[in-house]
Amino acid sequence: MTDLKIAGDVIAAHNDRHAADQAADYAALGEKLARSGTDIGAITKKVSEFYVAVPSWGVGTGGTRFARFPGPGEPRHIFDKLDDCSVIQQLTRATPTVSLHIPWDKADPGELKAKAAALGLGFDAMNSNTFSDAPDQLHSYKFGSLSHGDAATRAQAVEHNIECIEIGAALGSKALTVWIGDGSNFPGQTNFTRQFERYLDAMRDIYKALPDDWRLFSEHKMYEPAFYSTVVQDWGTSYMIAQTLGEKAFCLVDLGHHAPNTNIEMIVARLIQFGKLGGFHFNDSKYGDDDLDAGSVEPYRLFLVFNELVDAEHRGVKGFHPAHMIDQSHNVTDPIESLISSANEIRRAYAQALLVDRAGLEGFQAGNDALMASDTLKRAYRTDVEPILAEARRRTGGAIDPVAAYRSSGYRARVAAQRPAVKGGSGGIV
Numbered sequence: 225m226t227d228l229k230i231a232g233d234v235i236a237a238h239n240d241r242h243a244a245d246q247a248a249d250y251a252a253l254g255e256k257l258a259r260s261g262t263d264i265g266a267i268t269k270k271v272s273e274f275y276v277a278v279p280s281w282g283v284g285t286g287g288t289r290f291a292r293f294p295g296p297g298e299p300r301h302i303f304d305k306l307d308d309c310s311v312i313q314q315l316t317r318a319t320p321t322v323s324l325h326i327p328w329d330k331a332d333p334g335e336l337k338a339k340a341a342a343l344g345l346g347f348d349a350m351n352s353n354t355f356s357d358a359p360d361q362l363h364s365y366k367f368g369s370l371s372h373g374d375a376a377t378r379a380q381a382v383e384h385n386i387e388c389i390e391i392g393a394a395l396g397s398k399a400l401t402v403w404i405g406d407g408s409n410f411p412g413q414t415n416f417t418r419q420f421e422r423y424l425d426a427m428r429d430i431y432k433a434l435p436d437d438w439r440l441f442s443e444h445k446m447y448e449p450a451f452y453s454t455v456v457q458d459w460g461t462s463y464m465i466a467q468t469l470g471e472k473a474f475c476l477v478d479l480g481h482h483a484p485n486t487n488i489e490m491i492v493a494r495l496i497q498f499g500k501l502g503g504f505h506f507n508d509s510k511y512g513d514d515d516l517d518a519g520s521v522e523p524y525r526l527f528l529v530f531n532e533l534v535d536a537e538h539r540g541v542k543g544f545h546p547a548h549m550i551d552q553s554h555n556v557t558d559p560i561e562s563l564i565s566s567a568n569e570i571r572r573a574y575a576q577a578l579l580v581d582r583a584g585l586e587g588f589q590a591g592n593d594a595l596m597a598s599d600t601l602k603r604a605y606r607t608d609v610e611p612i613l614a615e616a617r618r619r620t621g622g623a624i625d626p627v628a629a630y631r632s633s634g635y636r637a638r639v640a641a642q643r644p645a646v647k648g649g650s651g652g653i654v
């Protein structure tokens with residue numbers, strides 16, 4: 225990196241302080257894993273090559289329908305956001321790319337590219353926004369966008385998505401994620417079939433504008449902002465969309481967009497089996513689309529999702545390369561700390577899934593030994609893989625304990641002095 229937001233010697237001094245403990249913990253875990261024939265070096269290498277994209281909108285403080293309480297030093301624009309994203313990458317070495325949201329992050333593509341390059345960052349999937357009205361917009365999305373009853377409104381929404389592709393192409397992005405808020409709030413308000421037909425027609429127009437080496441991700445969500453029905457409400461509908469559009473269209477699974485108790489890991493397995501898993505928005509939830517930090521509520525579920533991903537990797541599924549992105553809203557924490565922590569939790573689930581004894585599991589499945597099959601997963605999950613995660617960071621120039629290093633760097637206080645305080649008050653989930 226050429227433009228370091230945290231001085232290199234801050235990380236070096238931090239790592240020096242933790243080096244002896246880390247070496248001892250890593251050696252002890254390596255010895256333990258070797259007893260079951262697992263090479264800790266191979267696991268560490270895989271973990272250090274596992275990346276997850278940070279959402280540009282995630283570095284600002286979020287809010288709820290009721291209020292937003294801004295934090296100090298909030299990013300003023302996309303260039304500040306990129307600075308914050310680079311801090312997460314510098315400390316974790318797990319988040320080299322940023323996922324942009326248009327029009328929130330709209331800026332000159334040349335300047336964006338230059339800024340990102342200076343920070344050592346790249347761009348992941350582009351996200352369109354037809355769930356709110358931009359200030360100078362001709363047709364409102366109050367009653368829908370890509371599925372709107374009015375052709376001119378649909379055309380405007382299609383045009384916006386094509387613009388996102390064009391901006392993304394200039395930045396080196398290779399995917400467009402489409403999530404719409406379209407639906408209805410009353411029984412009878414819309415005709416389900418006609419609404420979905422209009423949506424598919426609009427998506428066909430967007431798909432036509434997709435460059436050959438791009439992927440289109442359809443993101444489903446059960447409810448909100450529409451509370452009676454939603455056009456792209458579940459993975460079944462998302463799969464129909466991906467099937468209808470063609471081979472460049474895939475389904476995106478946001479972990480928070482399901483009914484409580486849904487077996488998300490099974491949805492993941494199904495989409496892998498039929499070649500339509502495009503990627504993830506990682507987060508966690510307790511009740512609905514809570515956008516809580518990844519692994520903060522149900523870390524075992526996150527592990528089970530990764531168990532399916534590693535299983536697919538293990539089986540050598542053709543063309544398997546899901547996009548990994550975080551999609552969270554941080555209301556009570558420093559967003560940089562939450563994103564650091566989530567990137568670590570996601571890598572933790574991956575590392576634990578790599579430790580599953582696949583041959584043993586297959587044997588227990590074949591022998592209908594349910595208890596031992598379950599225990600095989602639990603044994604991997606119970607392993608404290610923190611020394612592996614820390615080692616992967618340390619070896620690639622990151623921090624052994626990234627949140628502690630971040631706090632000791634004084635970054636937040638520094639940017640708070642440069643960035644004017646934002647007034648709170650109104651609601652807004654961003």
Ligand SMILES: [Mn+2]
Nearest residue numbers: 443478505551
């Ligand atoms: Mn999402």
